Amino acid sequence: MRREELLDAAEDLLCDQGSQALTLAAVAERAGCSKGGLLYHFATKEALIRGMVERLIEDFDQLVAAQGHDTYTKNYLDATFAAVRSGRLRRWAVVTGASGNPYLLAPLREAMARWHREGLETEPDPVAAQIVRLACEGVWDVASHDPTLYDDERHTELKRRLLALLPA
Numbered sequence: 001m002r003r004e005e006l007l008d009a010a011e012d013l014l015c016d017q018g019s020q021a022l023t024l025a026a027v028a029e030r031a032g033c034s035k036g037g038l039l040y041h042f043a044t045k046e047a048l049i050r051g052m053v054e055r056l057i058e059d060f061d062q063l064v065a066a067q068g069h070d071t072y073t074k075n076y077l078d079a080t081f082a083a084v085r086s087g088r089l090r091r092w093a094v095v096t097g098a099s100g101n102p103y104l105l106a107p108l109r110e111a112m113a114r115w116h117r118e119g120l121e122t123e124p125d126p127v128a129a130q131i132v133r134l135a136c137e138g139v140w141d142v143a144s145h146d147p148t149l150y151d152d153e154r155h156t157e158l159k160r161r162l163l164a165l166l167p168a
Contacts, residue, residue, distance in 0.1 A: 003041045006031050007052055024048070049104050057111040064115075072119030073129040073166060080136040081159050084143045085152075124167040132162050 009031035014022055024045055028038040042048040063082060067075035116133050123129040139158070143149055 002033070002037070003051070004055075006033070006038055006041055006048070007055055010048055010052060022049075046101065046104055049101075050107070053105060053108050057107060060111075060115075071123055071129070071166070073123055073132050074163065076115065076118075076133055077136055077159065077162055080139060081155055084139060084147075085155065087147075128165050128167065132165055135162055 006027060010022060010027045013026055013030050017026075022045065024038055024042070025035055027048065028035045031038065038048075042051055060079065060083065063079040064072070064075045067078040067082075069075045069078065116130070120126045120129055
């Protein structure tokens with residue numbers, strides 16, 4: 001559990017003060033633990049950022065798996081809107097913004113490639129599935145810059161229209 005608290009503290013720090021404020025000492029202070037306690041879980045700032053990226057991937061994978069639709073794309077679509085509505089967007093924006101190091105974001109690039117290939121061969125219309133998945137990326141991107149842009153009514157209509165692109 002302490003590891004999760006440390007990741008939460010790092011994300012909060014990033015959100016409140018930006019990537020320049022992300023230091024191991026500042027994260028430890030924000031989490032209310034010693035720097036040694038932080039170093040037990042994350043030996044370097046890069047390990048901390050990698051931990052945040054890995055948690056993002058795991059969280060989204062779990063959200064997709066929890067949706068229960070008949071195709072991966074429908075699950076992906078619902079997971080995207082659920083994440084946007086829940087405020088998980090903030091986590092994505094701050095963590096990806098924290099790393100200018102492509103090596104640290106490599107797991108996210110790999111996950112993104114997997115998410116955009118997953119189950120395409122079993123989709124009734126693979127091209128429509130790709131279009132919907134790409135539209136989801138647009139929703140993430142735009143909403144990460146302005147979380148208030150998509151109110152419940154807009155979410156519902158946008159999601160309905162994207163689902164209409166997919167064969168029943």
